[in-house]
Amino acid sequence: MKEIPKTYKPQEVEDKIYQTWEKSGYFNPDNLPGERSEYFSIAMPPPNCTGTLHTGHAIMLAYQDLIMRYNRLLGKKTLWLPGTDHAAIATQAKVEKILYKEEKKTRHDLGKGKFLQKVVDYAEESKNTINNQVRKMGSSCDWSRERYTLDEGLSQVVKHAFLKMYEAGVIYRGDRIVNWCPHCMSTLSDDEVEYQAAKGKFYTFKYAKDFPLLISTTRPETKLGDTAVAVNPKDKRYQKYIGQEFTIDIGAGQQKIKIIGDDSVDMNLGTGALGVTPAHSMIDYEMAQKNDLSIIKVINEDGTMTDKAGPDYQGLPVLQARDKLVKWLKDNDLMVKQEDIEMNLTVCYRCGNTVEPLPSKQWFIDVNKKITLKDNKYFQNKSIKEAALGVIKDREIKIIPQKFEQDYFRWLDNLRDWCISRQIWFGHQIPVWYKKADKGINITFIRHGESQGNANDQASGHQGDELTDKGIKESQNLKSQLADENFDKVFSSDLSRSVQTAEIIFPDKEIIQDQRLREIDFGDLTGKTNEERNKYRVSGFPNGESYQQVRERILSFLSDLIDKYDGQRIALIGHSGTWKALEIILNNKSFDLEHLKIHATREPVEYQLKEIISVGLSDPQGSGWQQDEDTLDTWFSSGLWTFSTLMDKDYQKYDSWEDWVKGSADLEFHPTSVMETGYDILFFWIARMIIQTTFMMGEIPFEHVYLHGLVRDEKGRKMSKSLGNVVDPLDLIDKYGTDALRIAMITGTSAGADTRLYDEKVEGFRNFVNKLWNISRYILTSVKDIRRIPEKPTPQTLADEWILSKLDLVTEQVSKDLDKFNFSPASDALRDFTWNNLADWYIENAKFQMSNDKLKTSTEEILLYVLERLLILWHPFIPFVTEEIWANFKAQELLMVQQWPQVKYIGQAEKQVIESQVLYPFWKFEEIIMNIRNLRAEFKIDPGQKVDVTIIPAKKDNLADIRFEELQNNIINLAKLDHLMIGQTKPAGSVSHVLEGVGQICLHLESLLDLEQEKQRLQNEIESVKKFIATLEKKLKNNDFKLKAPKDIVAKEEFKLNDQKEKLAKLEDQLKGFE
């Protein structure tokens, strides 16, 4: 027999067990044994590659591994896909910090190339550290599928996503007010801005002596960029000024201030007049849009004042500029008052520095534009907002706990266009290329005259198709219309109807034919009517072209134009398709059906070509292209995480996004089953995944979202370095073992509720783990043949039946709880069973049964059976210790791929039978023993001393169901008795307890030490019983109660009353005995 140590030492076995698991290959769903038809998957929220594992990671890993292991045991094909996130800003900032600390250099000192290399090295190192720590937690994730947001395949998905959204017109480039962090030197999305309470000064002043209104501000320096004062149109004080314009000079030179009326102005706040600074406030910007105000940018990206702020201020940091202007206002008698106020500072969530709103040209995701996508049920004339709302409203995705749904809805309600470009170096470079025409090219596009095809509503595409008479006439008209225009060059599509038109309009010019200007190739739809073609317009024509392809060739054509004909005037004769592509390239139209189904007019259209933009998967053809320097918001790539990680790594094999999706076998695991993460990234991440996945895949990213709370310290505070209360999960693992840490984080908390973590809590669970270990130690060392595990054990005693019933019940409950994501109740129930039922009662009892030859074998079998099941039930919570015990038990197979016990369906009737024939009798048995122990303690009977006990049953045969013979023997063992007997009267010289529903337990005493104490106790008990009887009687005398309460409740109360009366009689008898 194997030697099993007295104490479980997690430190000595955990790494070894993890290696065994990893080597087994079972983390990979493809290697799992047995038939597994049901898929189950979780995409692990990728930890940032910035350093090490913290408690936030530990808790998510604990939950997810629990969910994964449970579902694996249930026989599902389980994939848990691990990975890391490049965390653009966070990582870059960290490396910049290190760089400055170690070498006193900035990233600019190093240059982009060298700096990025450093970041990549750092990220690589962190990744390894993190991955090993993820292993430490026992995570059963499939390392063979590990991904990284910056790896090649994922970067390719990012490009596809950008392209697809761009083509749908969802991604656009715009000049707007953005949140700018002067420290990170980058834009931030609205969600990356935080508010911090701070003390500030509230200044009230006039722009000039003769200015009629007072205004107030906390940021005087921005007033250098004011272009208006807004008042509420209902405000009687100021109505008369609305529409007037003033010129002031507070240092920025001549500054025009218009008085405007706006309903959003609060009459009661400050002076009721608001200085409008369109360039440095989101709200003011919106006001400026409405009122057509000019926008003056007075603050620079580096946090200093611009030249527009005037020579006195240019170059000053904002705070200095503020002081200077305040002084100037005072000196000039314009300052009216200065108050101290509590205000909110807008700060960067990464670095904590003040965020400056300022105007900038950036890339945005339009959240309100209604779009239609092929094969996508979420986007049928729906905006991103609407689609993201729908999946939660329709409960297609269920958020647990549900209360977060309303947070989500509110977030969507307030959602503005999402700024996705970042001015940092580390990340996915925006897949956009620009090519500039220095002088600019003037292009006049002319659509060919009506052709036979046009006349018949038949698409000719690349086929020959002659002009009709009408078409010829149209062209002749154009000839005279354009007679005075001077074109340097004339280009035409090489298709006959276009060449024909060109030759009519420009008979004297050289017509340069270029097939890139052709109509779209309709492929199989050639010759079909417009109506038939329409449904293919967005997706592309079978065996023909898509508009994306047309755009590519036109773009290539335009690129050549820039190279060769910059500064010239060009006429361009082509087709409706040519025009559509030109509109897309030069007028920011998107590929939606609305645009694509419009035909070009036969009127000339003029374009100014200054810059062309190419959005795509790779560098565009031709020279002179420059890729956008900016990178994408890190959440843009993590929003793709659930499916980008499942895409076939060999992406070069596929020509299109659709093919790639079709060819990626692992997408069987998508939508993922559960997304488990902290509620703090509901908006950052969960919402983004929903947006991007519905858009790209036409699928939800996950079916359930389980949000756990944040880990806090024992006082409920957030962990932070400055407070010095950061708990390192790895320290706790070293001290108490991974299992103890895992269960400590899961037990005693519910979804969405914060968890407190501290040593004592983990220690308690370490003790429990050791308890389980010793339960197994006892069973495995005292059972003769541990291989003899019965399919179905045969109970011989009440205790046997009791423990098996309890096991069934706890199995049922744990399964139900886990199915409903109720983790804590599940572990509570299991712990209760393990310690309070199995260890404290059954095993103690089994020791006796084992010494009885008749019961030995069956008891052993039951012990083995219970242990086997118990290990499986516990495994998802505490995988290491259970696997280690399993190895002592059944060395040849791994616990992690066993089968979860079937829940034996117990019907209501059967449950009642078990309740009355097994659980209730055993409860009486427990009560008797506990009362004997209590009496012994009360009368200070030496633990070693044996005594006689007489039980007077409450009713005749009351002890029959607890099988008195068994009880008698067991009690001797459990309570140190000489003899247990049933009697009718209380023996002389005994003390007793009256147990409701059971009887009177009388302990024979040689001599009673403290008579007074016992009398007092009896009196107290009599008092409380009387009180209880009084309330019961009151209740039962109440007619309303008898009338309105359910019958079984009334019967129960009546039964209680009788019971209590009996008890009272016995207690009073007893008291008399003492007097």
Add this chain to the structure above:
RNA sequence: GGGAACGUAGCUCAGAGGGAGAGCGCCAGACUUACAUUCUGGAGAUCGCAGGUUCAAAUCCUGCCGUUCCCACCA
């Protein structure tokens, strides 16, 4: 300013209409042959406060007090 959650034993939390629960801590006792990371017994609660609904309220409703969180935002 808007919204949400939570106030139950000294601490951390269960319970969600029918006689107040667990773990830790505390007190007393015990080396009992799986485990002192253990075992046995005990003390400890006006279920935040005030109303209401109900035969019956810790549990449902209203108000108040307190704590925490989220969102908007202060011109």
